[in-house]
Amino acid sequence: MADTFEPRAHVAHMEKMLGLTIEEDWRPVVEMHIAAIEKAAEAVLDFPLEDHAEAAPVFVP
Amino acid sequence: MSPESKELNARTAAQTVTAVNSGDIRALEVAYASLEAIESLNPKVNAFTDVLGERALLEARAVDDAIQDGQTLPLAGVPYAVKNLYDVEGLTTRAGAKINRENPPATADAILVRKLKEAGAVLVGATHMGEYAYDFTGESAHDGICRNPHDTDYMTGGSSSGSAAATAAGMVPLAMGSDTNGSIRVPASFCGLFGLKPTYGRLSRAGTYPFVGSLDHLGPLTRSAEDLALIFDVLQGHDPADPAQTNHPEIETHTRLAEDIGPLRIAVAGGYFREKALPDALNAVDLVAKALGASLEIDIPEAARARAAAYVITAAEGSTLHLNRILQRPRDFDPETRDRFLAGTMVPAIWVQQAQRFRSWFRDLFRKIFENVDVLLAPATPFPALASGTKTFTIGGETMPARPNIGLFTQPISFIGLPAVTVPIWLEGAKLPIGVQVIAPAWREDLALRVAHQLELSGVARAPVAKLS
Numbered sequence: 200m201a202d203t204f205e206p207r208a209h210v211a212h213m214e215k216m217l218g219l220t221i222e223e224d225w226r227p228v229v230e231m232h233i234a235a236i237e238k239a240a241e242a243v244l245d246f247p248l249e250d251h252a253e254a255a256p257v258f259v260p
Numbered sequence: 261m262s263p264e265s266k267e268l269n270a271r272t273a274a275q276t277v278t279a280v281n282s283g284d285i286r287a288l289e290v291a292y293a294s295l296e297a298i299e300s301l302n303p304k305v306n307a308f309t310d311v312l313g314e315r316a317l318l319e320a321r322a323v324d325d326a327i328q329d330g331q332t333l334p335l336a337g338v339p340y341a342v343k344n345l346y347d348v349e350g351l352t353t354r355a356g357a358k359i360n361r362e363n364p365p366a367t368a369d370a371i372l373v374r375k376l377k378e379a380g381a382v383l384v385g386a387t388h389m390g391e392y393a394y395d396f397t398g399e400s401a402h403d404g405i406c407r408n409p410h411d412t413d414y415m416t417g418g419s420s421s422g423s424a425a426a427t428a429a430g431m432v433p434l435a436m437g438s439d440t441n442g443s444i445r446v447p448a449s450f451c452g453l454f455g456l457k458p459t460y461g462r463l464s465r466a467g468t469y470p471f472v473g474s475l476d477h478l479g480p481l482t483r484s485a486e487d488l489a490l491i492f493d494v495l496q497g498h499d500p501a502d503p504a505q506t507n508h509p510e511i512e513t514h515t516r517l518a519e520d521i522g523p524l525r526i527a528v529a530g531g532y533f534r535e536k537a538l539p540d541a542l543n544a545v546d547l548v549a550k551a552l553g554a555s556l557e558i559d560i561p562e563a564a565r566a567r568a569a570a571y572v573i574t575a576a577e578g579s580t581l582h583l584n585r586i587l588q589r590p591r592d593f594d595p596e597t598r599d600r601f602l603a604g605t606m607v608p609a610i611w612v613q614q615a616q617r618f619r620s621w622f623r624d625l626f627r628k629i630f631e632n633v634d635v636l637l638a639p640a641t642p643f644p645a646l647a648s649g650t651k652t653f654t655i656g657g658e659t660m661p662a663r664p665n666i667g668l669f670t671q672p673i674s675f676i677g678l679p680a681v682t683v684p685i686w687l688e689g690a691k692l693p694i695g696v697q698v699i700a701p702a703w704r705e706d707l708a709l710r711v712a713h714q715l716e717l718s719g720v721a722r723a724p725v726a727k728l729s
Contacts, residue, residue, distance in 0.1 A: 213606035217583075220590050225599055232603030235664070236575045239568035240611035243618050246565055254616035255623070256474055 204237045206230040261300045265293035266430075270725050273338040273433040273487040280327060280337035280380075287327070287337030291320035291382050294339035297431040298384065301728055305407040305416075307425035309344050310351055310386040319382045326380070333380030334494050340434040341426045343419075344386040345393065345469040346370040355469035356389040356419070358402045358592050359585055370467030371502075372436060372478060372495050379494040384432060387422025391594040393438060393471040394578060394601070395419040396446050396666035397646075401594035405648055408451055409726030410692055414645040417450035417666065419443040420481065424451040427481050430725035434482050434491060438468065440475045441570055442640075442670025448481055448682035449640035449695025453723050454712060455481045456488045457670075459702050460677025461506040464499030472577045473504065474616070475570065475674055483723035485712035488681065489513040492705060513706045517713045524707065526554040529638040529699070532563035536655055536668050540694050541639035544685040548637055548696045551720040552711065558633060566622045566672035569615035571664075576612045579604025596663055623676040630701040635711055639669045640682045640695030673699055681708040683721035696721075 210230050214221050221229055261269075268290055271279075279285045295313050302308050316339065323337050342348065345355040347366035354361050368374075373383065388406040390397065398406040398421030406421035408414040409429035416425045420437025424447030427435045437444040439457040448455030456479045463478050470476055480491045496510040528534075528549050534542065534557075549555070579586065579601045586593065586601045593601065629636075642655055650662050673680050679702070682695035698715075700708040715721035 209606060210603075217605055218587060219602060219605065220587075221602060225590075225595075225602070228599040229602045231661075232575075232600050232664075233606050235661075236572055236603060236607055236611070239571040240607070240615070242565050242568040243572060243611065243615045246562070246618060246621075248614070248617050248621060252617045252621055254613055255619035256616060 206234040209233060261296055265296045268293040269297045269430045271433065272484040273335065273482060274484065274490055276338050276433065277334065277336050280323065281332050283327060287320040287323035287382060288317065290337045291316045291339055291384065294384050294432055301429050301431055304412060304728055305409050305425045305429055306404050307387055307406060307422040307429065307431065308341065308385045309354060309388050309403055309422065312383055312385050316382050316384045319377060323380045323382065335376060335379035335381040335491065338381045338434055339384045339432045340376060340381050340436065341385050341387050341423060341432050342373060342383065342436045343389050343423050343438055345389060345438060346373055346386070346436060347467040348373060348383065348386060351386060353469050356391040356393065356400060356403070359589055368467065371464045371499050375495055375497070387426055387435060389421055390419035391597045392578070392582065393419040393440060393443055394597045395663060396442065397663050398447065399648065401596065407648070408645050409728045410452060413648055414692060415450055415648055415650070417447035417645065420447050423481050424448060424453055427453055427483060428726050429728050434480055434487060437479060437481055439477045439479060439674060440471045441574060441674055442667030444479050444481060445640045445670045445680060445682040445695065445697060446667055448684065450645035452684040452686070452693030453481045453483060454485050454488050454684065455479065455682040456492060456705065457674060457680050458492065458705050459679045461504050462508065463495050464502040464505050466499055466501035470581060472574050474573055474577055477674065483725065485681065485683070485709060485716045486517060488712070489517050489709045508703055511706050513709050516706055517710055519710055521710050521714050524634040524711065525632065526552050526635045526637065526711065527556040527558045527633045528554060529560050529636045530557040531559040531561065533560060533638040533669060536642055537639045538643045538655065540644055540687060540690070541642050543687055544694045544696050545637050545639055547685060548683065548715060548720060551715060551718055554637060558629065558636070562622060562625065563672045565618065566675050567668060569618045570671045570675040572607065572611050572615040575600065575604035576607040600664065619675060626676055626678065635707055636699040638697045638699060640697045641666055642668055644690065644692040644694040669697065673697065678702060679705040679708055681712040683712045683715050684723045685721060
């Protein structure tokens, strides 16, 4: 995922999709932060989990 | 400040409780002393955003009346402050944000504030915090820099910055904070305090402003381990108003504090918790381990991944909470949090869901680890307080932004909701303290508190009032 993730393109796409306001001097910092989150997510996604591993939050009806 | 006030303010909560209950001093005198300290010291550290003199005096008088009537109160006359994300009746809950101070005043106290009041504690004010609790530094674009009372050129840590500064400076013996990824344990480390992050789901968060519901905890900061236990026992109790709070049986910690810790199996957390620490953090852990006779080091696999998963959940869940505000009023955010919240709106669902699945896996791993040990020791922060304004730090050749990364060692622990007490250590010749986490299995705050208390009794951990004149 790291090789293919493009923070600039991702931010540009999501900005449009969500209708966010990102001024030009904020943009490099926002891109840096989404890149940091992506790097963290990459570590999480790389870990093999069994199909029965359920997400932690439990809804109590 | 008068010498009498200074002496009263240097007392622990337990000492004040004994003196007020026995009639040696009045709660009103203690409240006046605390308010005097705030007036004199707060301009130097910027710990308080709201001072509640009138309320404090009213509450103190009510405590004195109750004592006069023969009552004994578990927190009689203890002055305390709350991070400004706790609802306080009549006060707008800022949550460190500019936007939230436009909200109407809270119509009722947070549940924990109510419990403290019933126990005889006296609320003196609300404290500085990083915007929406997304902070480890104590520096805010809206409320300025909160300064470390042990050296005002250094950070308090965050996001419970003002609660830590107020306690370390001796303005109060107790302040309440919140901890999502380390926001009690980090400022406790930087400001030299005892800080308790209880088990996830232990204390009700009703009436406090959320950050990341999956990870949010509340807890106290004090200058003594005994005080943590005293206060923790008052704060427990089931409250259906917090959907994450469980009905787990309450535990009595204060009366069991002095129980022998000899039989406890205590080990040092290895792997990630050693590799990412700088020398002061390693030395502090080693000092504590030696004092406790803990020679075993246990490798903790996948701690870096756990921290990464907490990072992803925090970004996505925190940004979801603030989506409308970040869409409509991005310029009203602190720039340091704005860009992180903006980035957090762009997280694909699959990253978050996988992080939550990994959370279950990591919890199960720790359950196995705790079959063989009772308590783990780990650094609270990789280093003592950074100088104010520090933007980056370097560990193992890797340079990273300071604000999101100071909680390297606290994040994997709160990720799976384990209780942890930060104990303050002053290394020989050090001009600033550093904290060590005493980590226990879920629902066993008593074990961490007993170990912290022994470290306090032996003089290894100590939290002197800062010499802020």
